[in-house]
Amino acid sequence: MTLLQVQGLTKSFPTNHSGLFRRRPRIHAVRDVSFTIERGRTLGMVGESGSGKSTTARLLLGLLRPDSGAVHLDGADVLAARGARLHTLRRRMPMVFQDPYSSLDPTWVVRDIVTEPLRLVGQRDRTVLAARADELLELVGLTSAFGRRYPHELSGGQRQRIALARALACDPDLVVLDEAVAALDVSTRAGIIGLLQDLQDRLGVAYLFISHDLALVRVVSHDTAVMYLGRIVETGPTAQVYATPAHPYTKALIAAAPIPDPVVQQSRPRPPVQGEVPSALSIPPGCPFHPRCPLATAICRTTEPPQVALSPHHTAACHHPLIPQPALDVTP
Ligand SMILES: Nc1ncnc2c1ncn2[C@@H]1O[C@H](COP(=O)(O)OP(=O)(O)OP(=O)(O)O)[C@@H](O)[C@H]1O
Numbered sequence: 040m041t042l043l044q045v046q047g048l049t050k051s052f053p054t055n056h057s058g059l060f061r062r063r064p065r066i067h068a069v070r071d072v073s074f075t076i077e078r079g080r081t082l083g084m085v086g087e088s089g090s091g092k093s094t095t096a097r098l099l100l101g102l103l104r105p106d107s108g109a110v111h112l113d114g115a116d117v118l119a120a121r122g123a124r125l126h127t128l129r130r131r132m133p134m135v136f137q138d139p140y141s142s143l144d145p146t147w148v149v150r151d152i153v154t155e156p157l158r159l160v161g162q163r164d165r166t167v168l169a170a171r172a173d174e175l176l177e178l179v180g181l182t183s184a185f186g187r188r189y190p191h192e193l194s195g196g197q198r199q200r201i202a203l204a205r206a207l208a209c210d211p212d213l214v215v216l217d218e219a220v221a222a223l224d225v226s227t228r229a230g231i232i233g234l235l236q237d238l239q240d241r242l243g244v245a246y247l248f249i250s251h252d253l254a255l256v257r258v259v260s261h262d263t264a265v266m267y268l269g270r271i272v273e274t275g276p277t278a279q280v281y282a283t284p285a286h287p288y289t290k291a292l293i294a295a296a297p298i299p300d301p302v303v304q305q306s307r308p309r310p311p312v313q314g315e316v317p318s319a320l321s322i323p324p325g326c327p328f329h330p331r332c333p334l335a336t337a338i339c340r341t342t343e344p345p346q347v348a349l350s351p352h353h354t355a356a357c358h359h360p361l362i363p364q365p366a367l368d369v370t371p
Pocket of ligand 1: 053066091
């Protein structure tokens with residue numbers, strides 16, 4: 040069942056450049072982005088730095104106003120909501136960031152941090168708050184003793200568990216995870232990934248999992264959306280996208296993805312994606328990937344490709360989608 044529906048989200052930012060009589064160039068951060076997230080499922084969003092992943096997240100939570108587009112959570116129009124209604128919708132889809140330390144108030148003890156969302160909706164009963172704090176800590180694999188600690192007394196992984204506990208305080212439908220495990224070491228990251236999967240099984244919560252790490256997205260996500268210069272260039276069930284990437288960019292990203300197995304990593308060369316990402320200030324005409332694409336032809340230089348459906352749920356924005364081919368294995 041569809042939980043979140045995003046249609047045609049577009050956002051550009053003005054630059055500070057102010058040449059007299061010249062129009063200020065704009066940064067085209069997100070361009071005509073559409074996707075859905077099913078209840079209890081995970082959509083992984085991957086792409087190089089600057090591809091528009093975080094801007095998309097902030098747009099769908101109503102933290103930024105889009106130039107155009109629509110976002111519906113369970114049929115409710117998020118972008119039309121204001122005031123209390125918008126806050127209610129935001130509580131149903133909280134966000135967890137890469138660095139929990141900067142988002143956790145260092146002067147508060149953990150039990151006050153994790154129950155803050157409940158106090159914001161008017162819960163004042165100390166007994167109720169204390170019981171919910173214990174419950175939330177248990178959910179994220181911590182004992183109630185952690186409730187009396189301050190953020191600086193915790194490890195990075197524990198702080199991220201606290202950020203998750205706070206996100207879960209109001210029983211959300213969706214948690215937006217923006218590079219939420221990127222700063223953690225490999226074993227701590229594995230613990231948090233296991234916890235996310237366990238929470239999804241127990242609570243039926245959906246995730247938007249934003250990451251530049253393809254191998255991680257493959258492990259975590261049911262569906263994958265690949266972003267390039269503000270557009271989704273390929274989306275589909277994760278197994279299909281990774282086994283038979285249709286867009287040359289997706290294929291190049293998969294080929295360049297680090298494989299978390301030293302033996303496999305040594306045995307296969309990992310060519311990087313050729314060339315630099317162009318600036319979002321001057322997106323190439325036609326297909327934005329054409330300057331880096333080995334398959335580019337004349338049409339790619341002039342005409343932006345539409346989304347092509349390759350199977351009912353697998354689409355790619357490419358004039359020359361690749362013929363399905365054997366999987367490039369990047370699983371651990
Ligand atoms: N407030 C802003 N003002 C101007 N430009 C912005 C703003 N926020 C984002 N951008 C620009 O929009 C583009 C997309 O940025 P965004 O942070 O969404 O990408 P990203 O894929 O999340 O990258 P990263 O992985 O580095 O966070 C970039 O070119 C960025 O510089």
